[in-house]
Amino acid sequence: MGNSKGLALFKKGIMDGVPIGLGYLPLGIALGISAQKCGLALWIWSLMSGLLISGSAQAAVLNLFASGEVAIIAYVVTFFIVNSRYLLLSLSMVQRLDPNMSTLERLVFGFFNTDEIYAVAMRQPGKIKASYLFGIAIPPFASYMIAIVVGFLATELMPASVSSAFGITLYAMFLALVVPPMRGSRPVTVVVLCAVALNLICEAIPQIKATLTPGYTMMICAVVTAVIGACMYPLEKSENGE
């Protein structure tokens, strides 16, 4: 950074980050509403959001918390599973980073990286520069933090009928991430249907419900499903890091 070219890239990054930030507003508000319903304190919720910056993982965490889970390991394992895709994203992104980007810059940017930032940054031609990445990281983070607080505070102002309807928003969001890729992808369709079937079986068997917490049931079903998917439909090289 420092030179004029770096500044121009930084500004371009900010401009590219604004639409991502706007997209985070409804998500953050819906998450804030769920957090308030779970009985969290605002400062803990803000701390969690600022440190984790991951909508789907935080939704999973809220799920666990609402189910009464108190084992820290259950939270960590769930979080790891939901966020494990970042291993793939980071490993594919590293191929495109400017070789001059320092280790410190990489470590700082890594904190703010999200799926959407990754998707937009990877569409840039050529090597991705540090100044661009620092620009694109700012608007989404700022917008996310504002939205999670606004959602949390707005809940009390809402009538019960509205907040009941918002109970489904996060699940709809998960479906929005899962269902569209099923079109035209047999493997994804099989994986999703397999996960549905396994979870329904676990729900139907009282012995499983009595021994396993919802968090563990979820994780076991997910891992078994992904193993089945990986065995039945190993990825070809071109599909990697999608």
Place this chain on the structure above:
Amino acid sequence: MNFQFLIWAILAMALVGYSIKAIPLAVFKKEIKNKFLSSFLHYIMYAVLTSMVVPEVIRSTSSPISALFGVVVAVVLGLVGQGLLVISLASTATVFIVERFMGFGF
């Protein structure tokens, strides 16, 4: 309420999350070659998200019936290729309307 375990859980998750996101950027320069591992990492996201929806979604609103309507709307819109925002809002609106219609929530 006792939040102490949650604070430790948040710090532990932050550490894990940061390690996943940042360390590969700073350390690894090579693509994953193992076919099984890269396939597993590709599918696990779909498996986890689906497992979070089923069966919990049915208990997410005032009535399983309104939740079911919300799910159907989200799946149909997803199958015709709508995006995150449209699906979330339409599903939420559906639940609201169905519950008004059924007399739940009031």
